[in-house]
Amino acid sequence: MKNVVQFFCVFISIFVFSQTKSVKKPIVKTISKTTVKKTLTSTKKNNDLPVLNEELPVLIPKKKDGNFGYVNQKGKFIIQPEYHIALFFYEDCNLLNSPNLKLRKFGSADYATVEKDEISYRVDQKGKRVYQFKQSELGKCVHKEYVQQLFQAYTMNGFYGIIEKATFQNPQDYRQFKIYPQYDYLYILEGDDVSNPMIIASKNNVFGIIDVNNNVIVPFEYADIKRNFSWKMGKMFDVSKDGKNYYYIDSKNKTY
Secondary structure (H helix, E strand, C coil): CHHHHHHCCCCCCCCCCCCCCCCCHHHHHHHHHHHHHHHHHHHHHHHHCCCCCCCCCCCEEEEECCEEEEECCCCCEEEEEEECEEEEECCCHHHHCCCCHHHHHHHCCCCEEEEECCEEEEECCCCCEEEECCHHHCCCCCCCCCCCCCEEEEEECCEEEEEECCCCCCCCCHHHEEEEEEECEEEECCCCCCCCCCEEEEECCEEEEECCCCCEEEEEEECEECCCCHHHHHCCEEEECCCCCEEEECCCCCEC
């Protein structure tokens, strides 16, 4: 875990490159064949990584027999479970800023960070280990400008509610609460949309997910929901029904 904390960071933008080029008529047939070949390769890859929900990653970390691998959106293991830790496919800013220009590509979201035998790697979507972390090859993360959160949890009389920080003044006026204090616990998850964050909520010793309008997103049926970056990185929640075995669900409460 120390290696992952040391080498993994989540606040970096995605770089996209495109290039177009015109060709002469005599070589149209060659280009056409190449294009068909690439299309077929892409189709074959999509058969292994079907997109059933566009909001979710095509590969999702999953634990089996004590180790983590990756399943596709149909639940089939694409990368076999052999790792002590497996994070979502996401950018690594230390590698994106590596002094070794050849290594920077491994910092993109096409790769994921895993750990086995206390050694951290980046793997591609086929499970190939493309890079082993070395401190000397890593750069420094460039801190992004802090995005001010619109909402925060507020406790009153032993219960949790939600307020909008910019407008809240008088706790005696119930109309000033976004969610009036009524929960045993609330935690606002890190995410990209500060106007509509997902909130871990606890009531009567069970956990669920609500939004800032107090709509139930995930029903209250879990013993625990982890307070981590799974929502920000993968639009998923890390849940458990027994407090020991954790797995990922999406915002429709579907298990992966």
